[in-house]
Amino acid sequence: MxxxxxxxxxxxxxxxxxxxxxxxxxxxxxxxxxxxxxxxxxxxxxxxxxxxxxxxxxxxxxxxxxxxxxxxxxxxxxxxxxxxxxxxxxxxxxxxxxxxxxxxxxxxxxxxxxxxxxxxxxxxxxxxxxxxxxxxxxxxxxxxxxxxxxxxxxxxxxxxxxxxxxxxxxxxxKKLHSPKFIDLLYFNLWKALAFTKDPIKADKDYWFNTGLVNYDYGPGVDLNIFKKTFSKLLFFIFRRIMK
Ligand SMILES: Cc1cc2nc3c(=O)[nH]c(=O)nc-3n(C[C@H](O)[C@H](O)[C@H](O)COP(=O)(O)O)c2cc1C
Known part of the structure; x- marks a missing residue:
């Protein structure tokens, strides 16, 4: 290690x-x-x-x-x-x-x-x-x-x-732990900000170029069904608010 x-x-x-x-x-x-x-x-x-x-x-x-x-x-x-x-x-x-x-x-x-x-x-x-x-x-x-x-x-x-x-x-x-709800909140907030009409370019480039926009949380980190649903819901809400 x-x-x-x-x-x-x-x-x-x-x-x-x-x-x-x-x-x-x-x-x-x-x-x-x-x-x-x-x-x-x-x-x-x-x-x-x-x-x-x-x-x-x-x-x-x-x-x-x-x-x-x-x-x-x-x-x-x-x-x-x-x-x-x-x-x-x-x-x-x-x-x-x-x-x-x-x-x-x-x-x-x-x-x-x-x-x-x-x-x-x-x-x-x-x-x-x-x-x-x-x-x-x-x-x-x-x-x-x-x-x-x-x-x-x-x-x-x-x-x-x-x-x-x-x-x-x-x-x-090497086991990856499930994130806390607050982690999902921040993840989806920044992810949603990358989709706004006038995003910070460096943020947008990062979220899209790394493909993170396609994830509900960090790649490789498993989410149970509740957290997955919560994550998707948060993203939906943030997108709506930012529109
Ligand atoms: C500038 C300064 C500020 C400090 N502030 C605090 C503090 O707010 N509360 C506390 O309990 N100790 C405080 N200390 C003590 C240090 O946290 C403590 O001695 C620590 O173990 C020092 O670590 P070091 O040996 O790696 O420098 C302070 C020490 C210094 C030098």
Whole structure:
């Protein structure tokens, strides 16, 4: 299995220790991205990635190699300390550079492990935010390790091991989980937007060129009859509203 680690901490201390402990439970090849070293400039809000295509981002040469590594991985480990009750600015800046993926989700076969460390508060909220972000990217399933004080406590240490093992098993199984209803909602919203009279060209090109417009959710992800019907209904409703 190939794992990509995206470290949003500027240093290799508490968060990194938790990542290393989790990694020790996994088998495979690991590649590390330390966002501190990547020196991705701040997103300048030009909208190019969303409107023109991600290759038009002025920081494409910095961001795209990381996206390519996500593409070629089986599992992503994404880590951040809690800073002022949110992700680190390093991770947020990277996430801002992936805003186009909200319009054009693609990581339907990927699984993720979210590692968040804090001094005492905000870890669950921050892990939830990362989970939501990954869901917008299309990521199939995320496992969370939100822990205070570096997991030094024995109970917390056991939690790191057990969540990492569940993640490993899931990545190795290659099984794709059924999406949540909210995932179907966003999928159909963006899909319907590609059909409007005046769509964002980059979105339209993506949805049509990849053939995603012909799916009720990400290719390869099975939907039961209720979710399939719900997905089709959502698309119908969004199309009607947008007309
Ligand atoms: C700028 C900054 C902001 C922080 N904000 C919070 C916070 O809001 N809540 C909290 O419990 N800990 C906060 N912390 C503590 C870190 O989340 C905690 O020490 C974390 O484990 C550091 O991870 P690291 O060793 O990978 O840097 C903050 C630390 C820094 C440097």
């Amino acid at each position: 190939k794992y990509l680690i995206i470290n949003g901490s500027p240093r290799k201390k508490n968060t990194w220790k938790m990542v290393e402990q989790a990694r020790s439970k996994l088998d495979g090849e690991f590649e590390e991205i330390h966002l501190m070293k990547e020196k991705i400039p701040m997103c300048n809000g030009c909208f190019n990635c969303i409107m023109e295509g991600e290759e038009k981002c002025p920081h494409f040469d910095k961001v795209n190699p990381i996206i390519e590594k996500i593409r070629s991985s089986d599992g992503i480990i994404i880590a951040s300390p809690v800073y002022a009750m949110n992700v680190s600015a390093l991770l947020k800046n990277f996430i801002d550079h992936t805003a186009y993926l909200y319009h054009r989700p693609e990581f339907f076969t990927k699984k993720a492990l979210i590692v968040v460390s804090t001094a005492g508060a905000g870890q669950k909220k921050v892990a939830k935010y990362i989970d939501e972000t990954l869901r917008h990217w299309g990521v199939n399933k995320s496992y969370k390790i939100p822990i205070a004080c570096g997991g030094k406590d024995e109970l917390e240490s056991k939690k790191i091991d057990s969540v990492a093992l569940k993640f490993k098993e899931d990545v190795e199984s």
